[in-house]
Amino acid sequence: MTGYADPHFDTLALHAGSQPDPATGARAVPIHLTTSYVFESTDQAAALFNLESAGHVYSRISNPTTAVFEQRIAALEGGIGAIATASGQAALHLSIATLMGAGSHIVSSSALYGGSHNLLHYTLRRFGIETTFVKPGDIEAWRSAIRPNTKLLFGESVGNPGLDVLDIPTISQIAHDNGVPLLVDATLSTPYLIKPLSLGADLVYHSATKFLSGHGTVIGGVVVDSGSFDWEASGKFPELSEPYEGFHNMVFTEESTVGAFLLRARREGLRDFGACLSPHSAWLILQGMETLPLRMERHLANTEKVVAFLAAHPMVSRVGHPLMPDHPSHALAQKLLKGGARGAGSVFSFDIKGSRMQGRAFIEALKIFSHLANVGDSKSLVIHPASTTHFRMSDQALAQAGIGAGTIRLSVGLEDADDLIDDLKRALKAAEKTADKAA
Amino acid sequence: MYMDVNGHKTYAYTGGKDFNPAQRTVVLIHGVLCDHSVWALQSRYLANHGWNVLAIDLPGHCKSAGVPPATVQEATAFIQALLDTQGVKQAALVGHSFGSLIALQTAANMGERISHLAMVGTAYPMKVSQALLDASLNEPEKALHMTNVFSRATLAPPSGAGSWVFGASLALGRRVLASNKQVNVFHTGFNACNNYDQGLQAMAAVTCPVLMVLGEADQMTLPKNALPLIAQAKESGVSLQVVTISHGHHQMTESPDETLNALKRFLIGV
Numbered sequence A: 001m002t003g004y005a006d007p008h009f010d011t012l013a014l015h016a017g018s019q020p021d022p023a024t025g026a027r028a029v030p031i032h033l034t035t036s037y038v039f040e041s042t043d044q045a046a047a048l049f050n051l052e053s054a055g056h057v058y059s060r061i062s063n064p065t066t067a068v069f070e071q072r073i074a075a076l077e078g079g080i081g082a083i084a085t086a087s088g089q090a091a092l093h094l095s096i097a098t099l100m101g102a103g104s105h106i107v108s109s110s111a112l113y114g115g116s117h118n119l120l121h122y123t124l125r126r127f128g129i130e131t132t133f134v135k136p137g138d139i140e141a142w143r144s145a146i147r148p149n150t151k152l153l154f155g156e157s158v159g160n161p162g163l164d165v166l167d168i169p170t171i172s173q174i175a176h177d178n179g180v181p182l183l184v185d186a187t188l189s190t191p192y193l194i195k196p197l198s199l200g201a202d203l204v205y206h207s208a209t210k211f212l213s214g215h216g217t218v219i220g221g222v223v224v225d226s227g228s229f230d231w232e233a234s235g236k237f238p239e240l241s242e243p244y245e246g247f248h249n250m251v252f253t254e255e256s257t258v259g260a261f262l263l264r265a266r267r268e269g270l271r272d273f274g275a276c277l278s279p280h281s282a283w284l285i286l287q288g289m290e291t292l293p294l295r296m297e298r299h300l301a302n303t304e305k306v307v308a309f310l311a312a313h314p315m316v317s318r319v320g321h322p323l324m325p326d327h328p329s330h331a332l333a334q335k336l337l338k339g340g341a342r343g344a345g346s347v348f349s350f351d352i353k354g355s356r357m358q359g360r361a362f363i364e365a366l367k368i369f370s371h372l373a374n375v376g377d378s379k380s381l382v383i384h385p386a387s388t389t390h391f392r393m394s395d396q397a398l399a400q401a402g403i404g405a406g407t408i409r410l411s412v413g414l415e416d417a418d419d420l421i422d423d424l425k426r427a428l429k430a431a432e433k434t435a436d437k438a439a
Numbered sequence B: 001m002y003m004d005v006n007g008h009k010t011y012a013y014t015g016g017k018d019f020n021p022a023q024r025t026v027v028l029i030h031g032v033l034c035d036h037s038v039w040a041l042q043s044r045y046l047a048n049h050g051w052n053v054l055a056i057d058l059p060g061h062c063k064s065a066g067v068p069p070a071t072v073q074e075a076t077a078f079i080q081a082l083l084d085t086q087g088v089k090q091a092a093l094v095g096h097s098f099g100s101l102i103a104l105q106t107a108a109n110m111g112e113r114i115s116h117l118a119m120v121g122t123a124y125p126m127k128v129s130q131a132l133l134d135a136s137l138n139e140p141e142k143a144l145h146m147t148n149v150f151s152r153a154t155l156a157p158p159s160g161a162g163s164w165v166f167g168a169s170l171a172l173g174r175r176v177l178a179s180n181k182q183v184n185v186f187h188t189g190f191n192a193c194n195n196y197d198q199g200l201q202a203m204a205a206v207t208c209p210v211l212m213v214l215g216e217a218d219q220m221t222l223p224k225n226a227l228p229l230i231a232q233a234k235e236s237g238v239s240l241q242v243v244t245i246s247h248g249h250h251q252m253t254e255s256p257d258e259t260l261n262a263l264k265r266f267l268i269g270v
Helices: A009-015 A042-049 A064-077 A088-099 A114-126 A139-145 A168-177 A260-273 A279-290 A292-311 A330-336 A340-344 A356-365 A395-400 A417-438 B036-047 B072-085 B098-113 B130-138 B140-151 B165-178 B185-195 B199-205 B223-236 B256-267
Strands: A081-085 A105-109 A130-134 A150-156 A182-185 A203-207 A221-225 A316-320 A347-352 A381-383 A407-411 B002-005 B008-013 B024-029 B051-056 B091-096 B114-120 B210-215 B240-245
Touching: A009 A064, A009 A279, A009 A292, A064 A081, A064 A221, A064 A279, A064 B165, A081 A088, A081 A260, A088 A114, A088 A150, A088 A182, A088 A203, A088 A221, A088 A260, A105 A114, A114 A130, A130 A139, A139 A168, A150 A168, A168 A182, A221 A260, A279 A292, A292 A316, A292 A340, A292 A347, A292 A417, A330 A340, A347 A356, A356 A407, A356 A417, B002 B072, B008 B036, B008 B051, B024 B036, B024 B072, B024 B098, B036 B051, B036 B091, B036 B256, B072 B098, B072 B185, B091 B098, B098 B114, B098 B185, B098 B199, B114 B256, B130 B140, B130 B185, B140 B165, B140 B185, B165 B185, B199 B223, B210 B223, B210 B256, B223 B240, B240 B256
Parallel strands: A105 A130, A105 A150, A150 A182, A182 A203, B024 B051, B024 B091, B091 B114, B114 B210, B210 B240
Antiparallel strands: A081 A221, A203 A221, A316 A347, A347 A407, A381 A407, B002 B008
8 A cells, every 4th residue: 555544664753753833834844842731721730640631731741843753763663652752872772761660680692882881881780781792793692691580682773883783583582582572773784774663673863963863953752662562471570560659549451452661751750860862852853764765775875986986995904894705794795774784874984094093093084074972973973983972881891892903994075986985095194104204 | 450351261351450340341352463552552541531442362371371362253252251251231342454353243242341442453343464474483584574564564653762562573473373382373363364354243243332443554454354344334323433544564563642642532432
């Protein structure tokens, strides 16, 4: 089927969750910059507080602009709903804090964004939640790391920055065999390239700061629920299947057969932790999402050209993109990602032959690529992970995440590919000259 | 809450309140491939305004054991047994789609024991196309998708907070289907709707006030297909209210407040 009732991805990216404003006729989504909403009557106020009516009370809990973003990403991911958060890190924290407390355990891929590694390895441990890290491709390690108190399996759809593709069908089966959900960080792939929920994941989250918004202007996050995990049958989640004194003694799994997670995450997590998204930020993300399919195609096309250029350059010893046949995830990328290995996205790493000094010379010679700590911008970006995003990790942890001391990470943007290649060519020449001077 | 009905463990969502024999009772009956949770908001309102709410999972659906009803009459017998088990002398019935036919037949059978009959997203006859019947049996995922496409009327349901009704309906359908390994409750429910042929006789026998809540853009139970029931109700002389709301067949989730307002006016008079 097709059309308004059964739209395709590109149509949902523009229309899901929004309609012309019934009050003013505005076609664009209005920005509702308000903390709170006037009640029509005391009865209506009570109905909103008692979850008898579907309106808004206070923008920390929900907001009309933010709700459009939540519906839109849920539609694109194939979920039942979503909760927008102040950042991707807040989305990860909200997911974990909704599902578990002290004494719980997580099994996580070791190929993670450095910030996620920090949260799991250092911060959550202080709150009594332990994490065991396993190589994403070591299937037996996932199985053997699970303990009786394990509550969650977690990984990135394509790991940052090595682009290890997570075998979501296999890992989700391991999770489900053990009565726990799989949470996937799909920031680098976006729903345009892979839909983790359709492959067996139960929850997916994004740093919307990256490709969803796409212009490097906003910090935001979002978690989407598939509605497929049976929290009650698992028996491991009393947070969702037993009365919660903090909210009308509600049993979330009785209240909503498929939406228990989102219900608790919103009614407790946003209420108490408070990491909500600003409606202005939600609007900026929505602007980006409208062009997500177009932008992603250009990101991929440019990346293919840049990867081909780097792979043929004598100063480059390794290109870490699944487009390369020798990449460990080449076959899995072909199988799971839209368009095959090109669907692994536009954030990848490569190694320059030579010294650390040559690496610095390379970065400093770039004119179009901006040296900064972000990815997924419309503008091309570059960084040296070992000294920046992943600097808190030990050499061993770095190696486990596939990062070397001389690894350079690129986020290929939307500029003309020939200009990007020229920029890289000049910078590699500068690195080469630095070696000549040192000699 | 759980009850024993006909020897089977039976679940009813109560809107967060304990069952109180001194209060009025309303039974909320879901449609094909749904469960109690489609009535969540309406249940909580009624429970907080002096009603015992029994938003049931039909037998063999989700939290309720037993054999899924293969006919409207079988489901009616279950509702009657439920009321007897709970010692309910008089109840209001609210049904959606398949549930509306169950409520109708129960009201016809139980006479004065039914105080109100509310039929949401209803039609008679409630014919299901052969293609959809076949798909529900042989390709349930395809049929589920078709059903949800026909049920949806908007890409922007006024959910208040981030719910994607289309996805939620798909997920609930999958969950309900998976909850019964012995019987395909999707096909069984559609068959029950398709084969029910007592609608006009039942409406003629109803004595209580009747409400019909129809979706203007409903492609599953087209509003025009409720006209035979409306005509029969008028001919019978029962008190009749017909409310048409702007959305489709997902009335309780696409138009939760409009649906609740219609029920409030009908049941409480506010």
